[in-house]
Amino acid sequence: MPRVLSPSALGLGLRVSHHRALLEAEARLPVDYFEIISENFLGDSQPARYHLDWVKERYPVVLHGVGLNLLGPAPPSADYLDRLAKLADYVDAPFVSDHLCWTGAHGYSHHDLLPAPCVPELVELAAERAALVQRHLGRPFGLENLSSYVAFEPALMSEWEFYARVVEQGGVHFMLDINNIYVSSRNHGFDPYQYLGAIDLSRVLQAHIAGHTAGPSGILIDTHDQPVASAVWSLYAAAWRRTPFPTLLEWDERIPPLGDALAELAKAEEQRA
Amino acid sequence: MSWRTSPAWLLELQGRFGQMLRTPLDRSSGELRAATHEYDPALVGVVRPDHAEASRAQLAVYNRQYWFRLFTALQGMFPLTARLLGFWRFNECAEQHLLEQPPRGWDIDAVGAGFVDSLSRANVDEAALEAARIDAAYHDVFHAPPVVPHQFSPDEAGRLPLGRLRRSQAVAILHEHWPLCELRRRVIASDPAALLPLEPRRAEERCWLLARDGLRLGLAPLAPREAELLELLSGMPVAAALSSLEAGCSPEERLQLPAQAEAWLSRSVRLGAWAGVDFD
Numbered sequence: 001m002p003r004v005l006s007p008s009a010l011g012l013g014l015r016v017s018h019h020r021a022l023l024e025a026e027a028r029l030p031v032d033y034f035e036i037i038s039e040n041f042l043g044d045s046q047p048a049r050y051h052l053d054w055v056k057e058r059y060p061v062v063l064h065g066v067g068l069n070l071l072g073p074a075p076p077s078a079d080y081l082d083r084l085a086k087l088a089d090y091v092d093a094p095f096v097s098d099h100l101c102w103t104g105a106h107g108y109s110h111h112d113l114l115p116a117p118c119v120p121e122l123v124e125l126a127a128e129r130a131a132l133v134q135r136h137l138g139r140p141f142g143l144e145n146l147s148s149y150v151a152f153e154p155a156l157m158s159e160w161e162f163y164a165r166v167v168e169q170g171g172v173h174f175m176l177d178i179n180n181i182y183v184s185s186r187n188h189g190f191d192p193y194q195y196l197g198a199i200d201l202s203r204v205l206q207a208h209i210a211g212h213t214a215g216p217s218g219i220l221i222d223t224h225d226q227p228v229a230s231a232v233w234s235l236y237a238a239a240w241r242r243t244p245f246p247t248l249l250e251w252d253e254r255i256p257p258l259g260d261a262l263a264e265l266a267k268a269e270e271q272r273a
Numbered sequence: 274m275s276w277r278t279s280p281a282w283l284l285e286l287q288g289r290f291g292q293m294l295r296t297p298l299d300r301s302s303g304e305l306r307a308a309t310h311e312y313d314p315a316l317v318g319v320v321r322p323d324h325a326e327a328s329r330a331q332l333a334v335y336n337r338q339y340w341f342r343l344f345t346a347l348q349g350m351f352p353l354t355a356r357l358l359g360f361w362r363f364n365e366c367a368e369q370h371l372l373e374q375p376p377r378g379w380d381i382d383a384v385g386a387g388f389v390d391s392l393s394r395a396n397v398d399e400a401a402l403e404a405a406r407i408d409a410a411y412h413d414v415f416h417a418p419p420v421v422p423h424q425f426s427p428d429e430a431g432r433l434p435l436g437r438l439r440r441s442q443a444v445a446i447l448h449e450h451w452p453l454c455e456l457r458r459r460v461i462a463s464d465p466a467a468l469l470p471l472e473p474r475r476a477e478e479r480c481w482l483l484a485r486d487g488l489r490l491g492l493a494p495l496a497p498r499e500a501e502l503l504e505l506l507s508g509m510p511v512a513a514a515l516s517s518l519e520a521g522c523s524p525e526e527r528l529q530l531p532a533q534a535e536a537w538l539s540r541s542v543r544l545g546a547w548a549g550v551d552f553d
Contacts, residue, residue, distance in 0.1 A: 039379050044418035046443070047488050067379030073284050075276030080379060105287035109376040110294050111346075112338055114287075117319075121280060128277055149334040150320045152286075187331075217330045 002139040003060055003094045007244035008272075010265050011035055011062070011206070013251065019051050021258040030262055031059065035206075035248050038065035038096070042083040052091065061091040062206065062248075064175070065098035067109075070129050070143070071116045072102045081136050088137055095205045097142035097175035098133075100126060100163060117152040118162035127170035134172050142175030142205040143167060147183040147212070147222030159184065160198040167203060174199060176245070177208040178236045179228065183220040192235050201243035209236055209268065210250040225253035227264050237271040244272075289316040293332055294339040295375060297368055305340070305364070307333035343371055343384055350385040351408040353457040354392070357401045357471060366395045385412065400451050400471055407453050410445035414485050417442035422545030429550055433538075434512035436550040443485040444546050446500050447492075450474055454481060454492055484544055493544055498526065499537045503546060510553075511538075 009032035034055050041048055088096050101113045134141035145163050167174055185192035211226035249265040293312050298305040309329035321328035347367045348355045355363040370391035376384050389405045420443045452472050459469055480500035482493045505514035
């Protein structure tokens with residue numbers, strides 16, 4: 001049985017710019033676990049593996065992927081899934097997650113998390129595929145909701161209905177990104193609390209929190225380049241108080257020193273009170 | 274595992290979306306801007322049928338993200354090259370490279386494959402091209418898999434002339450006509466906006482063995498003939514490599530070659546240059 005994280009657990013996304021500070025830390029850091037980007041560790045780079053080993057000997061590690069391409073035209077290669085399963089076994093990951101999206105098609109890989117129309121036909125497709133991934137991994141698999149900048153028409157169902165049905169039908173889990181709910185709500189004009197209300201929080205493996213930026217045209221962009229916005233904290237607090245779940249801070253651009261990132265993460269506890 | 278295929282309409286939508294992502298950014302204004310007028314109207318129509326301009330602006334977020342994510346990945350792998358060319362010119366070369374060789378797999382680092390050749394076709398100056406080779410070597414050596422440097426047994430040492438040495442993936446031989454390795458060190462340590470001028474071309478080429486030791490990269494200077502020998506050894510049996518090296522030497526060099534070659538071989542072993550030896 002994979003390890004289980006406490007619902008009160010606080011995690012941080014492992015980033016290269018923090019490696020040195022981690023190695024030099026003299027005491028255990030105020031963080032309960034780390035999340036790694038799966039693809040950064042699927043290869044055989046010795047430095048990557050060295051840092052992973054250092055972290056996994058001290059903290060639980062969960063896997064978060066960006067390359068599964070769940071709604072892509074072709075199945076993930078057996079090689080990709082085998083590497084992912086092997087990595088999950090190696091770190092004894094409590095769970096693995098990736099996104100409810102597509103990342104490539106027609107032989108191209110776009111290295112971005114791209115939305116698909118929210119239609120019933122794709123619920124079945126995504127649910128079936130997510131279930132297969134979970135079975136292959138042999139441990140809980142969570143799907144993350146996207147930040148999106150376009151919505152396709154005609155919309156036959158809301159994004160939250162689409163997301164919830166995929167998770168339910170697939171027998172998988174939510175990797176609920178609170179910041180993404182907020183960003184998409186602003187971009188598409190829906191109520192983020194209505195979205196939250198549709199989520200069975202008992203199936204949330206983990207929530208992501210992160211910062212975002214307003215682009216020149218007013219569109220909110222999921223940049224992960226600054227502290228968490230107060231509106232996102234409010235949404236987070238409402239969700240966590242309803243049913244607690246492990247919480248992870250992502251920071252991918254203009255990454256602050258490790259201490260500052262951990263201080264931002266610690267704010268989650270204040271929000272829960 | 275059976276994986277149901279996607280419906281045809283989704284494949285068609287994804288094809289159009291992908292084409293939009295790969296639409297080159299417009300450079301004519303002196304800034305990189307999304308060329309939204311080039312987007313497929315059929316794609317624009319399924320985003321905001323009522324408001325084409327808003328639809329194009331929304332799609333442009335993805336278009337810009339596609340290019341900037343890949344530019345950033347390449348800049349990270351080729352920091353010295355980017356600094357020498359300047360980011361504007363570097364991104365122009367990167368765009369051409371990515372149009373010719375768009376990403377195909379989950380590993381974003383794979384976009385760096387073939388970039389040196391692309392720069393060569395783009396006729397960048399010689400120093401930038403040399404910088405790109407050096408950047409590529411640094412990246413490949415650092416991210417090489419774990420390698421245990423080979424320790425030769427007495428039996429292997431005795432039969433060495435017949436052996437083919439396997440070069441460790443955690444080393445590379447660098448050729449420098451400008452002090453680029455030192456400049457690269459300063460580029461990595463400096464602010465991206467700092468001015469770091471390229472010093473004049475050296476009178477003679479310098480060679481280095483770049484080797485990973487733990488999590489660090491180190492440079493060991495190589496004599497030109499030493500570098501030549503190490504390169505020959507990577508492609509042919511030891512005896513043949515020594516003969517080939519000797520053939521290119523002057524009579525004066527030949528007198529000292531046996532002793533030097535032995536010393537160079539020993540040094541290369543100490544520096545961890547070899548992962549093994551094969552005997553036919």
